[in-house]
Amino acid sequence: MDDQATEATEATEATEAIDKAFAAALYADGVEGLDTGASLLAAAPEADAELWCRGEELVRRAWERGWQPADVLRMVARAQDDTAHGTDRTHQTQLAAELITTETRRYGDTLPPRWQAQLAELAPHDSPRSDRFSQATTTLALYRLLLRLPAIEPVGPAPGTPLHAPLPPGHEEPRILTRIRALLAKAEATGFPEEAEALTAKAQELMARHTIDEALLASRTHAKDTPGACRIGVDAPYETAKAILLDAVATANRCRAVWNEAYGFSTVVGFEPDLEVVELLHTSLLVQGTAAMTKAEAGQRAGGRKRTKTFRQAFLLAYANRLGARLAAAAQDVTVESPDAGELLPVLAARDVAVTSHTGRMFPETTTTRVRGATDLEGWAHGTAAADEAQVAPGRRRLP
Incomplete structure (x- = not known):
């Protein structure tokens, strides 16, 4: 006792x-x-x-x-x-x-x-x-x-909630995603721009095939596939340019991105195969862009320039702006050139509507943000050139 x-x-x-x-x-x-x-x-x-x-x-x-x-x-x-x-x-x-x-x-x-x-x-x-x-x-x-963490938009079930589709024992990601990861890792590591372009191009080609195959499979099997969401960190510094780059990658891959500046992330809404592609490609392009910016900045300093903040800001804004146009053009090319284009186009249109509707339900109130203009001409020129070098689709080196 x-x-x-x-x-x-x-x-x-x-x-x-x-x-x-x-x-x-x-x-x-x-x-x-x-x-x-x-x-x-x-x-x-x-x-x-x-x-x-x-x-x-x-x-x-x-x-x-x-x-x-x-x-x-x-x-x-x-x-x-x-x-x-x-x-x-x-x-x-x-x-x-x-x-x-x-x-x-x-x-x-x-x-x-x-x-x-x-x-x-x-x-x-x-x-x-x-x-x-x-x-x-x-x-x-x-x-x-x-x-003091407030409630935010959930991007999946909380732990302990039964999953709609339990994963089988030993579940692994599709082999094609493993290949894509390996190609992008090599593109980020190589010091030769031509090799990086070839590796990134091959990865983009596999990505496009993966998402198209998944969309057609879901349509043909009448699978009850619905959009999901994931969060991707957008860290300082230059988070505005990074958020714009993520938005460009998401839009080109039939997703929508909503940036939460206060909490340092963007929520990307889309179908699961497209979300996987956005995560992979955004990370790789950000790594490649940062490496190109560091190299260009070193050249600026070697020429006697001391101010680098405005150069970096302009570089990343130009990089994101240019890649947005290139990714959109590349995505359109891959879709139109698909042998199943006649069947694929209405399927993708229906998925676009579903993603837009799901985004509206998750974020009924969104606002646009004003982007601080780029004031460094050299930074903008180098950023545009770096985006042109980051080949995103086979056979398309530059926009006209």
Whole structure:
């Protein structure tokens, strides 16, 4: 009886310590509350287990509000300095990754593929030990952020929700996507522009075949295929140009992109095969464009130029603008030249209507944003040239 009474007393004290710390740190603004809450937790080691359970609960609430693992980590990285007062940002990111990993274990193999891919990128690493006060401060800063995450548009079912089409054991992505990934990886790694063009062109050709084959298969089998959505990070700096590039890639592949500047991502709406293509191609073109920008900028500096911010901004805007036109033209060519064009065109038209309708339901209220004009002629010229070199379809090197 004495042991039971002691355990009950400790549990009560732990709960009280956490409740007081949360009241001071999570439900009030400013750094003083973090310090007060951290002091309470540092003096209550018996509260550690319950504190961790509270963190998992906050993560679970984030899933219910539409967030996914990559979204949460992106918000941690974007947190303002006052939120991270007294904390090590690396430790806070690591703590978030650990909470996400342990919380999602309860769902086993029922998580959607995109969740599994995001969790696979949470590479664990050992963090140096810190004192209890610092650990508590880091924990409370993270919990404050998690608690205040608003509801956003869901892009799939929350963990624990039965999937409409459970994945078979040993499910793997189509082999053609593996080939596309390999080709784009080589294009990004090579130092020879001609080789990069050839590799990217072959990848684009395989992408077009993949999406067309999937659209025709769904039509012929009368599959109840409906549009879905995914989120793609749009990180600073020059996020406006990056969002425009993603919009261009999405539009050319029969998807719609809606940019959320405040949270650093765009939501892309489309059919699953097209979403896969958008993710792959956008990432590759962004890597190739950044590499081309760095090379062009080095040449500018070698010529005695010092200002580079306006050059980069103009470069990426021109790169996105030019690629938008080229991708749209390439997509039209592949569709028209398909041997099944007569059957394919009405199928794609119906899918366009479905994607537009789904986007309208997800985002009934959207606004346009004004793009700050490019003021650097050299940057614009180099960005346009880089877009021309990033071949996106076989046989089409440049627009007239």
